[in-house]
Amino acid sequence: MEPAEVEFLAEKELVTIVPNFSLDRIHLIGGDLGPFNPGLPVEVPVWLAINLKQRQKCRLIPPEWMDVGKLEEIRDQERKEDTFTPMPSPYYMELTKLLLNYASDNIPRADEIRTLVKDTWDTRMAKLRLSADSFVRQQEAHAKLDNLTLMEINTTGTFLTQALDHMYKLRTNLQPGESSHSQDFW
Amino acid sequence: MPSTQKPMRYGHAEGHTDVCFDDTGSCIVTCGSDGDVRIWENLDDDDPKSISVGEKAFSCALKNGKLITAVSNNTVQIHTFPEGAPDGILTRFPMHVNHVTFSPDGTKVAAGASDFMIKVVEVADSSKQKTFRGHDAPVLSLSFDPKDVYLASASCDGSVRVWNIADQTCTTSWLLLQKCNDVINAKSICRLAWQPGTGKLLAVPVDKVVELFRRETWDSEFDLSDASITESLNVVVWSPCGRFLAAGSVNGNIVVWNVETQQCIERMRHEKKYSICGLAWHPKYKQIAYTDTEGNLGLLENIGDVEKPNDKVLNIGLIKASSGLLEKEDDGDDQTGGFAALPASSTQQPFYDGPMPTPRQKPFQSGSTPVHLMHRFMVWNSVGIIRCYNDEQDNAIDIEFHDTSVHHATHLPNSLSHTMADLSTEAILLACESTEELASKLHCIHFGSWDANKEWTVDMPKDEEIEAICLGQGWAACATTALLVRVFSVGGVQREIFSLPGPVVSMAGHGEQLMVVYHRGTGFDGDQCLGVQLLELGMKKRQILHGDPLSLTRKSYLVWVGFSAEGTPCYVDSEGIVRMLNRALGNTWIPVCNTREHCKGKYDHYWVVGIHENPQQLRCIPCKGARFPPTLPRPAVAILPFQLPYCQVATEKGQMEEQYWRSVVFHSHVDYLSKNGYEFDENAKNQAVKEQQELLMKLFALSCKLEREFRCVELADLMTHNVVNLAIKYASRSHRLNLAQRLSDMAVQKASELAAAQQQQEEEEEEDFPKHSNAGYSSSATEWGRLPGRNAQQDQEVEDAEETDACEEAEETPEVHRESKKNIFSEWTGSSPDNSCRLNKELSGSIFQAVPAVVSSNRKDPVVPSANVLDNMTKYSKKTSLSGSRAVNKQNPPVIKPLTPRPKTKQASAASFFQPRTPATNPVEKIVEEREEKAGNESQEAKVTEQENTENRRPKTGFQMWLEENRANILTDNPDLNEAEVIKEGMSRFRMLTSEERMVWTEKARGGRVSDLAEDKKRKRPPAEEEEVSKSQEQKPEDTNASKKSKPLDPSTNNRLSAFAFKQS
Secondary structure, three states, X not given: OOHHHHHHHHOXXXXXXXXXOOEOOEEEOOEEEOOEOOOOOEEEEHHHHHHHHHOOOXXXXXXXXXXXXXXXXXXXXXXXXXXXXXXXXXXXXXXXXXXXXXHHHHOOOXXXXXXXXXXXXXXXXXXXXXXXXXXXXXXXXXXXXXXXXXXXXXXXXXXXXXXXXXXXXXXXXXXXXXXXXXXXXX | OOOEEOOOEEOOOOEOEEEEEOOOOOOEEEEEOOOXXXXXXXXXXXXXXXXEOOOOEEEEEEEOOEEEEEXXXXXXXXXXXXXXOEEEEEEEOOOXXXXXXXXXXXXXXXXXXXXOOEEEEEOOOOOOEEEEOOOOOOEEEXXXXXXXXXXXXXXXXXXXXXXXXXXXXXXXXXXXXXXXXXXXXXXXXXXXXXXXXXXXXXXEEEOOEEEEEEOOOOOEEEEEOOOOOOOOEEEEEEOOXXXXXXXXXXXXXXXXXXXOOOEEEEEEEOOXXXXXXXXXXXXXXXXXXXXXXXXXXXXXXXXXXXXXXHHHHHHHHHHHHOOHHHHHHHHHHHHHHOHHHOOOOHHHOOOOOXXXXXXOOOOOOOOOOOOOOOEEEEEEOOOEEEEEEXXXXXXXXXXXXXXXXXOOOEEXXXXXXXXXXXXXXXXXXXXXXXXXXXXXXXXXXXXOOOOOOOEEEEEOOOOOOEEEEEEOOOEEEEEEOOOEEEEEEOOOOEEEXXXXXXXXXXXXXXXXXXXXXXXXXXXXOOOOOEEEEEEEXXXXXXXXXXXXXXXXXXXXOEEEEEEOOOOOEEXXXXXXXXXXXXXXXXXXXXXXXXXHHHOOOOOOEEEEEEEEOOOOEEXXXXXXXXXXXXXXXXXXXXXXOOOOOOOOOOOHHHHHHHHHHHHHHHOHHHHHHHHXXXXXXXXXXXXXXXXXXXXXXXXXHHHHHXXXXXXXXXXXXXXXXXXXXXXXXXXXXOOOHHHHHHXXXXXXXXXXXXXXXXXXXXXHHHHHHHHHHHHOOOOHHHXXXXXXXXXXXXXXXXXXXXXXXHHHHHHHHHHHHHHHHHHHHHHHHHOOHHHHHXXXXXXXXXXXXXXXXXHHHHHOOOOOOHHHHHHHHOOOOOOOOOOHHHHHHHHHHHXXXXXXXXXXXXXXXXXXXXXXXXXXXXXXXXXXXXXXXXXXXXXXXXXXXXXHHHHHOOOOOHHHHHHHHHHHHHHHHOOOXXXXXXXXXXXXXXXXXXXHHHHHHHHHHHHHHHHHHHHOOOOOOOHHHHHHHHXXXXXXXXXXXXXXXXOOOHHHHHHHHHHHHHHHO
16 A cells, blocks of 8 residues: 555544634535634544644644653653553554644644654564574464554555565575476586 | 740741731741741641742841831832732842831831941832942841831941931941851841830940940940840840830840840740741730741740739739639739830730621632732633733733633733633723722623623722722622722623622622622631622513622631522622522522532531523532642633522431422522523423423322322422323322322412413403513513413403304414414514404414313303313324314423413313312323223223324324324214224224325324424424325314314323323433
């Protein structure tokens, strides 16, 4: 999957906004949204939240986990453990990026949050590379990776599988090639 | 040790502290290096009131409700006491101020600073300052002569000087102390003190002794010392009587001497040997409060009890028994021992053991946070938020609207230092207290104004302070200290003015309603004694609540007053109980929510910002560990549900009862609104009625199951008539014939009552008519049309002769009605009086349907009620009824006046109960007949039910509509036909119609459905469809005529149908 596609999926996540307009319930294929009362928090999908925010029609309330204290804890936990730790949201990276890009004025300490999430992401990517490396090196047949998010899988998924394919080809070609060579010599 | 030394407790962060008592000795006040001043009610007070005065506080002094602090920004500040509100800056220095002290009368303050200067400033007027120059190093301590002639000071230059305050000269100077270059290096802070009263002696702590100097001669009189003192003394204080002297040392010793005998009467050691830096003698009791440089606070009690050691020995056992009498004896001893001069000791005070009065709560604005905060909410309501910033950089007001379509956000400079604010959808109202130059002002920004001048200001008369303000629709009001409520128009015209019976607590406005809460009297034992007035300021100008007592939870105070979005008065007390005015029960207050039940922690609170009745929402902000939210981070609104405190809500019964009554309470505003001619959502009302009736029916079924038939009857008493029918059916089906009988008796009785009430109401309305026409209803045209009609109805019997004519005319007029109600009615309203007679005649036909019950009861006509039952059950079902004209006539009233249709329809079906003699009209009988007797005739019944069903869902096909119109015709032709045969006959007749005619009917059926859909939004028919209808009507004038005359079967069918319809919905 393309990162853009993953982001598209992430936009279905619900966030809370405080609208500054009044609108009755709106009926969409995916379900009803609203009603929107000025000053009253309401849950909407990220795509709508961003759209409204860009039109200055709402104020965004960051998700609970988008808080410096909690993210610090997550980052430290991630650094401490060898395996992947569960993330607060399956789309943490995408949400952080989207919300911080469009609604950073409604998120306290936005820069710190950005850094923390990036740190966590880097740690996880390093782990992923490391595990891929040892996987290849030890010529394992299978590996189990828990708590990976969709975006993370997509960063290495295609590359890794293709690489493994190639390696498999090379490996399988190696033996017959050698033998054929020797046969040729013979 | 005879005196009791209580264990020290944490008071402030580590560092220098200072302590003093307030004037009455009721609390201890400390300040510390954490920049807070804390007010302790006693040593065990775990929740002292904290006032943040700066980054660090070096010294504090308290007198006459003024708290003076020397803080690290080199200023001497005033705060009010005990509120702790900043009251200005008294004076500034270029360097830290080390000590501040009050003059004995409290009019002046002396401050000594590290810039070697001493200033004496008048508290009332900080511009009157005197400076005393002469010290060559930072000033350590100061003391006022009790006679207000001299000022003594100690400095790091080692000198102790006495100044003449009047001419600011140095009277004398001693070189007593060790020199140093700064306060922090000084061995002792040398808090010196004059003897209270005469000022004969000046006590100065000099190293390990206290030197006492005589006034005027300035000779050293004597020294006080004690063997226990091993380090320099830091602080010296006199007892208020002037006989005792206490001193504290840098290693934690506190020694008390009797000055007359020069004997040490008390020695005490700090538990951790920290340096004592603050000592204060209680103004009345034998207590000394002390603080150390580590921020701890301690208290010594019963100082001086040592005086009679022998007595002590004698009494010690008895004292341990601790009887009040003995303590009295002890006091007697003390008097001889030297404490006689103390103004009053605890037991000598006149003793009162009754309930104590509660201090009156201060006026407040709903939805505001305390005034002393630097960043605070001035108001948060359903319209928007006003915040106030008052810090070093900025003094401003920020206004933000929840709905940006009302107005854009605004930022105002707060140059007048407004403290009160209110916000509505048309204006912003601000008010400030008076200052010395400026009067108290009311400032209104009327952004709804269409001219260029958006603002106006009004000055209050001299000595009149605004205490509370509020905004309504088109008006603003303020309550002042002169116990006046002043009402202004929103444009700034002064309007009504009236006196309040007591000091105002808070006000709230909504629409035309003004609610004022004030102190009715003094509350006792923590209770407040409040009263409430509710006025309507609009056209009616009447008082609804005449200063009734406001019910508050015990020991609580009011925290929020306001109206629900629908205009019902509500308030919240400090225990978190939300109460709402129950207009349906004689304007009583009903608790609708306990916000504390939703709190997680003991100290959590909900800060209410708004109440909505439909949907039921209590909008509030959760505050963790506080009563109010901070401005940053921006708090989020939460919604709490309402719950009436009914018993046993865990059970099904209790739960449904609670739901039922909550629904009733929260929809009573609809009645109020309709009574006062406001618009409201009729859908919501119908929804509510339906919900309530469903709950009642469920309760009824539950009680039936539990064999509680009496309770069933009680429940049925609450039901509307149609639901009673259903209940009767339920009862008879579950073989409770006794119950069914009782219910039907009740139904009959109810019906007759209703009929009587209706009659009465009509008469009243007739009288009211001229008034109504002036009231300016939004849809007055139709209202008018109907009312004259009623007049006609009243005259009907008189005009019996004309009746027939009228009837004939009526055959046409209903059509006209339907097509162009508006036009015709407006014409009618414009018509001249001589037309009215004719008009009456014209209308009397329609009256038939508008007031069917009256007609029926007068004339015993069984036909008329038929349409109405069904009408009521299926909303807006124009097409359901038998004759279109009837349906329309029925349809009119709900649009205009929602109250009438219900009673009327009740009455209508009631009337059907009235004539149970006609065999087919009693639904119960009919049902029984159908269910039991005709059980054999299955095919027939099937058809009937089928028809019932289709009719329930409103006529779907043209044939059904046609049949309804023509059923009467068929029946008159063949009176002995039964249901199925009628349909058969109808079928054949319908086939005989031309295809065009049939098309018209199908069109009509289709159109009817469409219009029914459209009905939900607009209650108007598409004109095209109306034409069709009228055409079809005109085509069969005889038919309709005939249908008017008699249809014996119809009422019963409809009654049955109505029962089904309810069930189905």
